[in-house]
Amino acid sequence: MRRFFDPATVILLLVLAQSSIASGKFADPLGWLVGTLLFLPGILIALSFHEFAHAFVAYRSGDDTPKLQGRVTLNPVAHIDPFGFLCILFIGFGWGKPVMVDPRYFKSRKRDEILVSLAGVAMNLLLAVLFGVLFAVLAKTVPGFVFISSIGGIVCTIIANAVWINLVLMVFNLIPIPPLDGFNLVSELLNIKYTETYYRIYQNGMWVLMGLILLSNVTSIDVLGTIFRHTAAPLYYFLMHLYLW
Numbered sequence: 001m002r003r004f005f006d007p008a009t010v011i012l013l014l015v016l017a018q019s020s021i022a023s024g025k026f027a028d029p030l031g032w033l034v035g036t037l038l039f040l041p042g043i044l045i046a047l048s049f050h051e052f053a054h055a056f057v058a059y060r061s062g063d064d065t066p067k068l069q070g071r072v073t074l075n076p077v078a079h080i081d082p083f084g085f086l087c088i089l090f091i092g093f094g095w096g097k098p099v100m101v102d103p104r105y106f107k108s109r110k111r112d113e114i115l116v117s118l119a120g121v122a123m124n125l126l127l128a129v130l131f132g133v134l135f136a137v138l139a140k141t142v143p144g145f146v147f148i149s150s151i152g153g154i155v156c157t158i159i160a161n162a163v164w165i166n167l168v169l170m171v172f173n174l175i176p177i178p179p180l181d182g183f184n185l186v187s188e189l190l191n192i193k194y195t196e197t198y199y200r201i202y203q204n205g206m207w208v209l210m211g212l213i214l215l216s217n218v219t220s221i222d223v224l225g226t227i228f229r230h231t232a233a234p235l236y237y238f239l240m241h242l243y244l245w
Helices: 008-022 031-058 082-091 110-140 143-145 148-174 180-189 195-219 223-230 234-241
Strands: none
Touching: 008 031, 008 082, 008 195, 008 234, 031 082, 031 195, 110 143, 110 148, 110 180, 110 234, 143 148, 148 180, 148 223, 180 195, 195 223, 223 234
């Protein structure tokens, strides 16, 4: 995902902040803190690996820009936007640092732009699968630790959260609305990248995305929730039950 600090973003953040407070999310500060800490590793891993994948594929495709900006690394410091990260923790919506690329240096512009767009979501899917396999291995080899031990419960909650976060980030970024990766992918497939139509849509994309997020958070029209229930949720259920196979 790419961040643009325009009025739409500011309005969205203010409304989501008010909604979080009104929902009683912080009524139990200790409970909120514990829950946040259990999600924290998954968030850091999902965001860092997502942006690293964009940077790595762009670099291998011939563009040195990510390398020069220090983005071809798994170090979270290189990929975490402090304010965007705080927004994720406190209001459930935020962003990482966008990876800047220059398509002029790609070996095959169209092909490589598609690969770069897919890299982040593909990495999130891979991570979700790996964490699911890790949970299955633990459940098979040390079931007492997984299902009885309190420490095992904490570890497995962190793993389960990492699976869910990566799947949600993957699905969300595939939505074909700018500035999400899905829009770049569709733009290339439909051959509208860098056309007047592309720029017109891109210019208003954040307002569309804001409306979608607001509908899902402050009204009963939970569009995103419906999308996640029919995509991320089945994949999550499958990966978290691999140990039954």
